[in-house]
Amino acid sequence: GGAMTDPKGDRSKGPSEQDDPDLFTRIVDSDEKGVYVSGAKAHQTGCINSHWIILMPTIRLTQNDKEYAIVGAIPADVKGLTYIYGRQSCDTRVMEGGGDIDLGNAKFGGQEAMMILDRVFIPWDKLFMNGEFEFASMLVERFTCYHRRSYVCKTGLGDVLIGAAATIADYNGVPNVSHIKDKIIEMTHLNEPIFAAGIASSHQGHKMKSGVYLNDDMLAQVCKHNVTRFPYEISRLAQDIAGGLMVTLPSEKDFGHPEAGPM
Numbered sequence: 596g597g598a599m600t601d602p603k604g605d606r607s608k609g610p611s612e613q614d615d616p617d618l619f620t621r622i623v624d625s626d627e628k629g630v631y632v633s634g635a636k637a638h639q640t641g642c643i644n645s646h647w648i649i650l651m652p653t654i655r656l657t658q659n660d661k662e663y664a665i666v667g668a669i670p671a672d673v674k675g676l677t678y679i680y681g682r683q684s685c686d687t688r689v690m691e692g693g694g695d696i697d698l699g700n701a702k703f704g705g706q707e708a709m710m711i712l713d714r715v716f717i718p719w720d721k722l723f724m725n726g727e728f729e730f731a732s733m734l735v736e737r738f739t740c741y742h743r744r745s746y747v748c749k750t751g752l753g754d755v756l757i758g759a760a761a762t763i764a765d766y767n768g769v770p771n772v773s774h775i776k777d778k779i780i781e782m783t784h785l786n787e788p789i790f791a792a793g794i795a796s797s798h799q800g801h802k803m804k805s806g807v808y809l810n811d812d813m814l815a816q817v818c819k820h821n822v823t824r825f826p827y828e829i830s831r832l833a834q835d836i837a838g839g840l841m842v843t844l845p846s847e848k849d850f851g852h853p854e855a856g857p858m
Contacts, residue, residue, distance in 0.1 A: 596641055596645035597651065598636040598639055598648050599651045599735070599738060601618060601653045602619075603619070603653070609654075609657060609659065610654075611657075611662075617634045617635065619634055619653070622725075622726075623662075624714070629719050629721075630665070630719075631715065632667070632717060633712050633714055634712050635710060635712060639709070645671050646671055649667070650666065650668075652665065652731040654732075655732040655735070656732075660731075662726070664725070666722070666734070667722045667724075674715070680708050688848075691848040697846055697847045736812070737809065740810060740815045741810065745793070746789065746793060746818050746819055746822040750789045750790040750793075753789070756782070756833050757782045757783060757833075759833065761779055778832045782832050785829050786829060788825070792815075792821055793815075797811075
């Protein structure tokens with residue numbers, strides 16, 4: 596798991612200027628065996644089912660931020676690390692004990708967590724940045740270049756939603772109504788540029804001196820910007836096609852209720 600995002604606090608101030616020094620992950624102590632870090636990492640997708648976590652800076656750092664210039668690898672079950680599991684908009688339905696309808700991807704669904712680090716130990720051989728603040732900006736830029744290209748995966752979610760909307764149109768008996776067809780076409784038109792920008796970013800990648808390939812930075816940022824806009828419009832169109840039941844549908848627990856279910 597790549598742990599880059601810190602809570603940040605006052606965004607107008609750098610790490611060393613915050614009232615609370617733990618708003619950015621930092622080195623708090625060291626000995627002959629390694630260093631100890633405290634702080635937190637937010638929005639950590641997939642961290643709980645990772646074996647290792649790589650801690651990284653999240654912004655450009657200055658001379659005053661040397662203790663925050665830390666990159667190191669820790670086991671996901673290391674002493675001093677606490678996970679606070681994130682909430683999802685429909686997680687109460689999951690907890691109600693439904694069988695299939697409300698569980699989504701029951702066995703392999705994603706999750707996010709906040710990671711709280713309290714004097715977590717990193718041995719010297721797992722420490723890759725230790726005070727070299729001048730490289731933090733380049734590290735963040737290259738990480739986000741790879742990461743934002745990876746948002747091409749959101750196109751798969753769009754495919755599922757487009758298919759579901761088309762199926763609901765069939766159920767409602769309106770698959771050939773012109774405005775329904777126009778909306779499904781528009782959903783597809785919005786979904787595919789996310790995919791196109793991500794794939795193009797990889798195709799335009801270049802080989803660096805190390806031999807590692809870096810994908811195109813501009814197209815990776817475009818992929819990210821598309822993801823921050825288009826899926827929400829795709830969802831709005833799906834709700835237009837499906838009608839109000841898409842957001843007010845009874846839960847599986849209600850459908851299975853001996854009295855309410857048949858109704």
